[in-house]
Amino acid sequence: MRTYLAHVELANPITTAAGCAGSGAELAQFFDVSRLGAVVTRSITMAPRAGRPTPRLAETPSGLLTAVGLQGPGVDAFLAAELPRLAERGARAVVSIAGGSVAEYTALARRLADAPGVTAVEVNLSCPNVADLGRVFARDPAASAEVVAAVRATMRYDVPVVAKLAPDAADIVAVARACVDGGADALALINTPLGMAIDVDTMRPALAAGTGGLSGPAVRPLAVRCLWQVHAALPGVPLVGMGGVSTGRDALELVLAGACAVAVGTALFHDPYAGLRVLRELEDLLKERGFERFADAVGLAHRPPGAAPRHRTDLEESPL
Structure with a gap:
C-alpha cells in the first residue's frame, strides 16, 4: 500500500484533509496518527486568526457548508507546539499554508x-489576493504560479511543494499546468467549491458569512472530474x-x-476512525480485484480495457 508524494515515500495513501483534523491532536485521542500516510494540518497563517462569525457550519443534502475563516494560532504557536507534537507521535506532517499575498506565502x-518534521508543504491557493481586489489565487493560473514559485524557491x-487547486476555476487544467511550471512537485484537488444555503425559517443565510465551502459526498463527482482532467493532461x-x-x-x-x-x-467530523477504515476498505478492494500493489491502480481508468497495469521497480520514486 505504499505510495510516493513526489520523492517522499508514504506507508499508505490515506491522509487527512486540511481543516478537518486540526493538527492531529484531536484524532490522536482515538488512535495512533502515525498509522495514516500523513496528517495534513489546518492551513497555517502568519498571524493568529479568530475566524469568521458564527454560525460557521450548515448541513446540506449529502454535504456540509463551512465558513470558518482559517481560524488558527498563527505560525509561531504552530511551530512551538503543534508541529513538535506531530513529530513526537511519528506522524508525517504535511503543513498547509495560506496567505493574502505572495509575500505572506x-x-x-x-x-x-528549517523546521524539523515537515514532510511536505501544501499551498492553499483558495485565498483572496489582497493585491488583486480579493480575487482568489486558485482561479488565476498566473497568480497561482507566482505563489507556488515563491514557496518552491524558499523551501528546502x-x-x-503541493499546490491545492479549487474546482471552480474556469480551466483547472490551465491552473494545474501553471502550478507545475511554477515548481509544484504535486497537486492536491479539490478544495471546496463555493456554495450557499438559506434558512427558510429565519429567511436569512444559514452562514453568517453568507457563502461557504461545500464538502462531503455531494462534491465527489466534481473531484473525480477534476482529477480525471488533470491526470489526463499531466500524467507524470x-x-x-x-x-x-x-x-x-x-x-x-x-x-x-x-x-x-x-x-x-x-467524514472525520462524525467518525474519527474514518481514515483508518477507508484505508482498510481500500486495501480489501484492491486485493479482491487482484492488485498486488496500490501503485498499479493509480490512473487505471485512463488505460484501455484489458491493458496490463504499469509496473515499476522498487527503486523508482513515483507510482505514476
Whole structure:
C-alpha cells in the first residue's frame, strides 16, 4: 500500500484533509496518527486568526457548508507546539499554508524551511489576493504560479511543494499546468467549491458569512472530474485526491481517476476512525480485484480495457 508524494515515500495513501483534523491532536485521542500516510494540518497563517462569525457550519443534502475563516494560532504557536507534537507521535506532517499575498506565502515558507518534521508543504491557493481586489489565487493560473514559485524557491529541495487547486476555476487544467511550471512537485484537488444555503425559517443565510465551502459526498463527482482532467493532461504529476471520500470505494474511484494519495476530510467530523477504515476498505478492494500493489491502480481508468497495469521497480520514486 505504499505510495510516493513526489520523492517522499508514504506507508499508505490515506491522509487527512486540511481543516478537518486540526493538527492531529484531536484524532490522536482515538488512535495512533502515525498509522495514516500523513496528517495534513489546518492551513497555517502568519498571524493568529479568530475566524469568521458564527454560525460557521450548515448541513446540506449529502454535504456540509463551512465558513470558518482559517481560524488558527498563527505560525509561531504552530511551530512551538503543534508541529513538535506531530513529530513526537511519528506522524508525517504535511503543513498547509495560506496567505493574502505572495509575500505572506513566502514568509510562511521561510519559517517552515528549517523546521524539523515537515514532510511536505501544501499551498492553499483558495485565498483572496489582497493585491488583486480579493480575487482568489486558485482561479488565476498566473497568480497561482507566482505563489507556488515563491514557496518552491524558499523551501528546502527535499520538501515537496503541493499546490491545492479549487474546482471552480474556469480551466483547472490551465491552473494545474501553471502550478507545475511554477515548481509544484504535486497537486492536491479539490478544495471546496463555493456554495450557499438559506434558512427558510429565519429567511436569512444559514452562514453568517453568507457563502461557504461545500464538502462531503455531494462534491465527489466534481473531484473525480477534476482529477480525471488533470491526470489526463499531466500524467507524470503526483495527485492527491479529496472530496467526499467516506468509504474505500470512494477512495478507489479517485485513485482510478489518477490520485496517488487520497485525503479524508468531512467524514472525520462524525467518525474519527474514518481514515483508518477507508484505508482498510481500500486495501480489501484492491486485493479482491487482484492488485498486488496500490501503485498499479493509480490512473487505471485512463488505460484501455484489458491493458496490463504499469509496473515499476522498487527503486523508482513515483507510482505514476
